[in-house]
Amino acid sequence: MAAKKAKAPPLLRTGAKAGLRVLVLSGPNLQLLGTREPEIYGRETLADIHERLVARGKELGAQVTARQSNHEGQLCDWIGEAGGAFEGILLNGAAYTHTSLALFDALKAVGLPCVEVHISNPEAREAYRHTSRIAPACIAKVSGFGADSYVLALEGLVRWLEKKKAR
Numbered sequence: 001m002a003a004k005k006a007k008a009p010p011l012l013r014t015g016a017k018a019g020l021r022v023l024v025l026s027g028p029n030l031q032l033l034g035t036r037e038p039e040i041y042g043r044e045t046l047a048d049i050h051e052r053l054v055a056r057g058k059e060l061g062a063q064v065t066a067r068q069s070n071h072e073g074q075l076c077d078w079i080g081e082a083g084g085a086f087e088g089i090l091l092n093g094a095a096y097t098h099t100s101l102a103l104f105d106a107l108k109a110v111g112l113p114c115v116e117v118h119i120s121n122p123e124a125r126e127a128y129r130h131t132s133r134i135a136p137a138c139i140a141k142v143s144g145f146g147a148d149s150y151v152l153a154l155e156g157l158v159r160w161l162e163k164k165k166a167r
């Protein structure tokens, strides 16, 4: 008799587990995606990315709310208001990633799981992009996959939240 194969855990179950709410925040200059340095950031607009995230969220049973601001304080306000309204955050802090103690403090204060997202791979770019101020307040980072980084980060966050729920 052939040995029984162990059943692999489902990578990403879809549909049933509604009730997850994910806040997606993008920082300065990301409203210019589509025309901003396309050789680095690609041709997809932020609206295109938000659309993909909402659609993928639906498949995964997660409601996605996506916002962008050029203002550090606005991003801090949204993070600060996220407790109780969202189960997790995706944050592309853009240039604030490398400078903002305020964003780090906001993430620590609210205590929600956050995934740091980048379209490019900052570690492979200029030295001043190699440091992330927000990384120590995040559960994970997805970078370098172009606009797909956002979608991969959403999949990872949903999986992380589901695993946490099952514990």
Ligand code: DQA
Pocket (backbone or CB within 6 Å): 028, 029, 030, 092, 093, 094, 095, 096, 097, 117, 118, 119, 120, 121, 122, 129
């Ligand atoms: C970025 C990388 C940052 O270094 C840069 O300042 C950005 C975009 C990215 O998504 O690749 O604005 O966060």
